[in-house]
Amino acid sequence: MTKDEKLAALHDRWATNNTCELKATATRHVPGAGPASARIVFIGEAPGKREDEQGIPFVGAAGKFLGEMLESIKLRREDVYITNIVKYRPPDNRDPEPEEKEACAAWLYEELNLIRPKLIVFLGRHAMHDFFPNLKISDVHGTLVHQRFDKIHTEYFLPLYHPASALYNGALRGTLQADFARIPLILDKITKNGTVDAYGNEKLAAEDQEN
Numbered sequence: 001m002t003k004d005e006k007l008a009a010l011h012d013r014w015a016t017n018n019t020c021e022l023k024a025t026a027t028r029h030v031p032g033a034g035p036a037s038a039r040i041v042f043i044g045e046a047p048g049k050r051e052d053e054q055g056i057p058f059v060g061a062a063g064k065f066l067g068e069m070l071e072s073i074k075l076r077r078e079d080v081y082i083t084n085i086v087k088y089r090p091p092d093n094r095d096p097e098p099e100e101k102e103a104c105a106a107w108l109y110e111e112l113n114l115i116r117p118k119l120i121v122f123l124g125r126h127a128m129h130d131f132f133p134n135l136k137i138s139d140v141h142g143t144l145v146h147q148r149f150d151k152i153h154t155e156y157f158l159p160l161y162h163p164a165s166a167l168y169n170g171a172l173r174g175t176l177q178a179d180f181a182r183i184p185l186i187l188d189k190i191t192k193n194g195t196v197d198a199y200g201n202e203k204l205a206a207e208d209q210e211n
């Protein structure tokens, strides 16, 4: 089996076996999308109406904006992997409840550990709080975080504002676009040095200025 086939099988298994109660109201599960070889994984909150209809993450207005930001850094959707902490649409797009996140957590960790991306980008505070409950998105957006966890292999994390909240807010939109523009440099440093210690945020910020 190829890595992509293993990923597809993983989603099929979890779609059958998970205990998330949102299953009862959602049309279908929305698995992560993208190649199993992706070096970057983007994690959002939960599917919305369009995602629930199509079974693909980030295909609505926020997804279109995400696609534009990817293009601005010369990446296509097919180059990255996009997923959500919760795989079913909550009714009326309400925030997912803690037990709904818990029911999908092992599913998320298993997909992350199969892909083993170099960088995980959190789209919004809900995704970030799953890993860093004490961080505030307004303090850390656009800042590379290095942390080792027992549950996943990836050690580098970039929290960003959620594209949906930035879409119609001019100031947030500019901030998100500027944070997004740092991704290639961050990825380059992580990939080349293999260790965060060689490249703290100050050094990254200084190189940003030069570029």
Ligand code: URA
Binding pocket: 044, 045, 046, 047, 048, 051, 056, 057, 058, 059, 060, 062, 063, 084, 164
């Ligand atoms: N917002 C999310 O967090 N995820 C999606 O898939 C779509 C919108």
